[in-house]
Each structure stands twice: as structure tokens, then as C-alpha cells.
Amino acid sequence: MRIFFSIIFILSILTGIGFIFWHQEWRFSKPTPVPKNYINIESGDSLSIDLLSSLGIKADEQLFIHFYNFDCPCSRFNIKEFQNLVIQYESEVKFLAILETIDKKESEIRTFREKYDLGIDIHLDKQGTIAEQLGVYSTPQAVLIKNQQIYFSGNYNKARFCTTQNTKFASLALSAMVEGKEAPVFPELATIAYGCELPANGNTNTRIDKFFNLLSL
Secondary structure (H helix, E strand, C coil): CHHHHHHHHHHHHHHHHHHHHHHHHHHHCCECCCCCCCCCCCCCCECCHHHHHHCCCCCCCCEEEEEEECCCHHHHHHHHHHHHHHHHHCCCCEEEEEEECCCCCCHHHHHHHHHHCCCCEEEEECCCHHHHHCCCCEECEEEEEECCEEEEEECCCCCCCCCCHHHCHHHHHHHHHHCCCCCCCCCHHHCCCECEECCCCCCCCCHHHHHHHHHHC
């Protein structure tokens, strides 16, 4: 009898863990809800001088902006892809990491820098004002800037694991920008935001998220 209850207990735990992973996959396979105050920013749109100055962007610089959310498992899965892009293009493009948070402190910049060792500028976007001005409301997302205009804004890939080569949208756009080409025309899948809502727009740290975060550390 004791063995029977032990088996039931173990099966219950495995079922619970399975449900959590299923919930995450289902949730992140759906588009991120668009916030009510969303301002649509498209390729070719010019950026404000104040925003460019606040980010330390020079007029002639090509820029790749990466949005990271501490509490988002998608951001953690995606960081390797971003690291690879930095290593490959850091001599030709200026990279920035925007840390999305409403409750983290300046020390989180140091934590991020030490953990990922990217050697790039990092900005803490506590209230999501930078993201809002760039039309970003989800992570992981990338924004590419050339001639003070949006060159590309959208997803890294059609999936959060960035394993599908022909849908590496951010990487393909970056390659085209460096080569001096026109911005690629991608399918709608490249610009429909998937992943986690930014903290300023929604609550990404539910109880299920907290448990999943522990498993993915």
C-alpha cells in the first residue's frame, strides 16, 4: 500500500511539472497582448533627437538594441543568440541592452554585465519609456537603427529558442544592414510580438512563472 501511494505521489508531481511546461509553451506560442497605449513604430520611422541622445547614439552609428526582461524565461533562452550576434558584429555595429524592469535597482546592470560579459552599454528602463518610444512591448525583441531611423523592429525568430535558420529575423536584418542593403521584407511573423509582456505593461511574474524560473536557472 505504501508503494502504491508513493507511485501516485510521484505521478502527481510529474503531472504537475508537465502541466507547468505545457502552460509555458502554450502561453508563449500566442502573440503578446498589445497594450492600450501602444504607439506603432515601423521601419523607416525617424527617432527623436532626445531619445537618441539619452542612449548615447551618434548620427552616423548603426545600432542594435536588445530588450531583456529579468523575469522572462524567453529572454533567458534568447540570450545566447544575442551573445553570438555581439561577437560577430561588435566591430561594425553598436550594441545596447535595455533591461526592462519596474522594481530592480541599478545594481542589476552590474549583475547583467557580470553574468553575460558582453562588453556593451546597458540601460535600465524602469518604467518602459525607452521601449514605448521604440514601439516595443514584449521580450525578447530587437530594434535596429540606421541613419537615426528604424531599420528593423521585431522578433529574433519565429520561436523563442532561435534554432530555425531561415526565420532568424533579427540576425538576417543585421547582416543586411551591415552590408548596406535595404531592410529585408519579412513575413508578418517577424513583427507580431511573442514572448513576455514588459513589466510596465503586464505582470510576467506569476506563481507559475516563478516556479518555471527556478527550473530554468
